Amino acid sequence: MKNNDSSVAGVLEYIRFHKNNYLIGNLDSGVSVKGNMLSPQKGMEYTFSGRWEHHPTYGRTFLFGEYRASYPKELGAIRAYLKENCKWIGDEISKKLVNAYGEDVLNICKDDPERVAREIPGITPSRAREITDMLVNNQANEELQIELGRITAGTPVTKRALNRIIEAYGREAPEKIKENPYRLIEDIDGIGFLTADEVAMKVGYKKDGGPRIKAGIAHVLKESAYSDGHTCLPLAVLFIKARALLDASDDLVGQVLKEMIDQENLVIADKYVYLPFFFENERLIASQIKSLLKGTVKPGSPVTDGLQQDQSEALSKAMDRNVFILTGPPGTGKTYTIKTIIRSFPDARIALAAPSGKASKRMYEESGMLAQTIHKLLEPQKEKNGFYFTRDAENPIDADIIILDEVSMIDVSLMASLLDAVSPETRLVMVGDVYQLPSVGPGNVLKDLIASGTVPCKELDIIKRQDEGLIIRNCHRIKNGQDIELENSTAQDFFFLKRHTPEQIRKTVFDLLTDRLQKAFGYDPLKDVQIISPLREKTPLSCRAFNEECQKLLNPNPPIQKCRFKKGDKVIQTKNQYELDIINGDIGYIRSINLQERTIYVDFENPDRNVQIPLDKNNLDLAYAITVHKFQGSEAPVIIIPVHKCFGTLITQRNLLYTAVSRAKKLCIMVGQRGEIRKMINRNKQQARFTNLARFLRE
Numbered sequence: 001m002k003n004n005d006s007s008v009a010g011v012l013e014y015i016r017f018h019k020n021n022y023l024i025g026n027l028d029s030g031v032s033v034k035g036n037m038l039s040p041q042k043g044m045e046y047t048f049s050g051r052w053e054h055h056p057t058y059g060r061t062f063l064f065g066e067y068r069a070s071y072p073k074e075l076g077a078i079r080a081y082l083k084e085n086c087k088w089i090g091d092e093i094s095k096k097l098v099n100a101y102g103e104d105v106l107n108i109c110k111d112d113p114e115r116v117a118r119e120i121p122g123i124t125p126s127r128a129r130e131i132t133d134m135l136v137n138n139q140a141n142e143e144l145q146i147e148l149g150r151i152t153a154g155t156p157v158t159k160r161a162l163n164r165i166i167e168a169y170g171r172e173a174p175e176k177i178k179e180n181p182y183r184l185i186e187d188i189d190g191i192g193f194l195t196a197d198e199v200a201m202k203v204g205y206k207k208d209g210g211p212r213i214k215a216g217i218a219h220v221l222k223e224s225a226y227s228d229g230h231t232c233l234p235l236a237v238l239f240i241k242a243r244a245l246l247d248a249s250d251d252l253v254g255q256v257l258k259e260m261i262d263q264e265n266l267v268i269a270d271k272y273v274y275l276p277f278f279f280e281n282e283r284l285i286a287s288q289i290k291s292l293l294k295g296t297v298k299p300g301s302p303v304t305d306g307l308q309q310d311q312s313e314a315l316s317k318a319m320d321r322n323v324f325i326l327t328g329p330p331g332t333g334k335t336y337t338i339k340t341i342i343r344s345f346p347d348a349r350i351a352l353a354a355p356s357g358k359a360s361k362r363m364y365e366e367s368g369m370l371a372q373t374i375h376k377l378l379e380p381q382k383e384k385n386g387f388y389f390t391r392d393a394e395n396p397i398d399a400d401i402i403i404l405d406e407v408s409m410i411d412v413s414l415m416a417s418l419l420d421a422v423s424p425e426t427r428l429v430m431v432g433d434v435y436q437l438p439s440v441g442p443g444n445v446l447k448d449l450i451a452s453g454t455v456p457c458k459e460l461d462i463i464k465r466q467d468e469g470l471i472i473r474n475c476h477r478i479k480n481g482q483d484i485e486l487e488n489s490t491a492q493d494f495f496f497l498k499r500h501t502p503e504q505i506r507k508t509v510f511d512l513l514t515d516r517l518q519k520a521f522g523y524d525p526l527k528d529v530q531i532i533s534p535l536r537e538k539t540p541l542s543c544r545a546f547n548e549e550c551q552k553l554l555n556p557n558p559p560i561q562k563c564r565f566k567k568g569d570k571v572i573q574t575k576n577q578y579e580l581d582i583i584n585g586d587i588g589y590i591r592s593i594n595l596q597e598r599t600i601y602v603d604f605e606n607p608d609r610n611v612q613i614p615l616d617k618n619n620l621d622l623a624y625a626i627t628v629h630k631f632q633g634s635e636a637p638v639i640i641i642p643v644h645k646c647f648g649t650l651i652t653q654r655n656l657l658y659t660a661v662s663r664a665k666k667l668c669i670m671v672g673q674r675g676e677i678r679k680m681i682n683r684n685k686q687q688a689r690f691t692n693l694a695r696f697l698r699e
Contacts, residue, residue: 011080013028042084053561078103087130165188181196213253214265220245330433330475352371354404355406356373373583406632436632454698509546
């Protein structure tokens with residue numbers, strides 16, 4: 001074995017762990033190595049490139065990024081390799097092979113099985129061919145990983161994505177990538193257009209190739225959907241964006257656009273261009289809503305006790321029609337109105353659902369009835385390439401009335417799936433707050449339904465609570481474009497702590513978490529308090545910056561080498577994984593981390609679940625601080641909101657501030673620049689989303 005600062009060489013003697021193409025092993029010298037390797041072979045000689053690190057359990061370990069393999073040269077190592085990797089070779093046969101062929105034994109076994117069967121007693125022709133197949137297969141696996149590493153070197157393709165490429169394409173991966181690198185976008189999770197484009201340029205793909213132009217146009221529409229919430233783009237806007245991205249001529253972009261529309265890869269509706277998926281979603285929503293509005297359902301017996309006038313109007317509309325929308329800010333009596341609607345149908349089978357676990361738990365606490373996430377209501381089922389909902393038009397939701405809460409959070413995809421599973425005999429009541437942020441996903445469903453003028457709707461706008469406190473009062477003031485109220489109030493549920501710099505704000509937030517909130521109110525900084533920030537990263541007040549420091553301050557457990565998580569961390573799921581019974585936005589706490597099994601055990605809340613998640617292949621993020629968008633639909637006893645001009649003006653609009661404040665159940669604390677609040681409230685030019693749902697409903 002030899003080594004220097006960046007490389008180590010030796011024979012792989014022991015494999016401690018190999019899962020998801022990740023190796024932890026020992027060389028014949030005793031050196032511990034770890035890194036990504038498709039098919040590690042005991043007895044093979046490797047040269048690893050990487051760096052040294054210290055592991056608290058295993059000591060000094062070499063973390064490799066690249067490697068090259070070669071057959072062992074020392075005769076004892078060759079015998080060990082043959083015995084380890086070839087089914088029919090033991091002590092006696094390995095000795096005969098080495099004595100007969102010396103250092104060339106592996107090449108002869110690989111290239112000439114007939115000779116081996118003829119010359120070595122104890123090896124039949126069929127066994128000789130099996131030995132050949134094993135050696136050829138091992139060599140092919142090594143060459144595959146090395147070739148893919150060469151193709152993707154210097155590009156943003158991650159090791160995780162590289163493993164997925166191997167799983168998807170096998171040994172044909174290099175040729176498939178060279179033939180059309182843009183197939184990676186559809187086939188490999190985690191690879192988008194920009195990454196595929198870098199790979200394409202590296203393998204010499206033509207910039208004006210048809211697959212590149214098609215992939216670029218699709219990328220513009222996907223980026224507009226998942227970054228800006230548009231379900232479609234005006235043809236002229238799409239043309240300009242695609243031309244700029246691809247650095248292609250007008251004629252070429254126009255030609256490929258026409259081809260994609262002719263081939264139904266894109267849909268055009270009144271000069272708006274869609275990816276087919278989003279067009280079908282909006283069309284299905286419009287069709288189902290129209291169908292429900294025409295249907296007849298069982299009448300109820302209205303219960304009007306304790307209702308004020310606007311609530312009575314809401315109840316009347318809900319009783320009259322199959323579809324009804326109830327909106328209103330906090331404190332206006334939406335919950336009581338919904339309870340009244342439920343009481344007005346005493347014999348009905350009622351299903352309650354919301355987009356997030358916390359929102360559904362809140363529905364249960366307020367109504368006393370079973371409530372679940374919309375995903376659960378639709379009963380997802382795993383299939384080979386993902387999931388499908390078992391509740392659909394052929395197997396509708398078994399309910400007379402479906403009541404949905406936090407509808408502003410529901411994007412077109414989820415709403416289409418839900419409505420597909422609502423039978424014509426079902427009454428649908430949707431509850432939401434149009435002043436909150438729109439859904440994270442594409443579309444503007446709640447606002448479009450209301451804007452269409454076709455769906456009965458009632459907004460409650462009168463505060464019903466006797467002592468509403470400043471949280472509710474300030475939500476209404478923000479909604480109405482007025483500055484928040486702090487002075488001349490005895491309320492103890494809303495505070496603004498003036499600080500000028502990001503460093504001062506951070507210091508105050510950490511002081512609140514580690515000392516003041518516990519001493520003054522007895523709040524648990526992990527379970528009761530949530531920091532919500534406008535941005536996930538890029539400023540000292542971003543979620544990432546807060547999470548890194550909060551992990552150190554609030555979690556006393558020791559750090560784990562090369563693992564961003566620790567036992568006890570507060571985490572959030574960032575992607576739906578129905579096979580694990582977790583959805584995007586679920587919050588939990590890490591119970592343990594098993595490095596040998598490369599597994600994280602997480603206790604999720606609302607509902608309580610213990611989930612086993614791969615350490616190297618997960619969709620978890622720290623959750624001491626969460627973006628306002630991510631926390632929409634959830635509540636916490638205490639909300640802390642940093643306020644500073646470093647967040648910029650694009651995202652810090654009135655609806656973001658309103659949504660942030662409305663997440664607080666008992667206490668809202670803002671820390672930062674007081675003048676920024678007035679500026680945020682005055683910024684009410686929310687970015688319009690290109691959709692056609694309202695128009696489809698009116699047609």
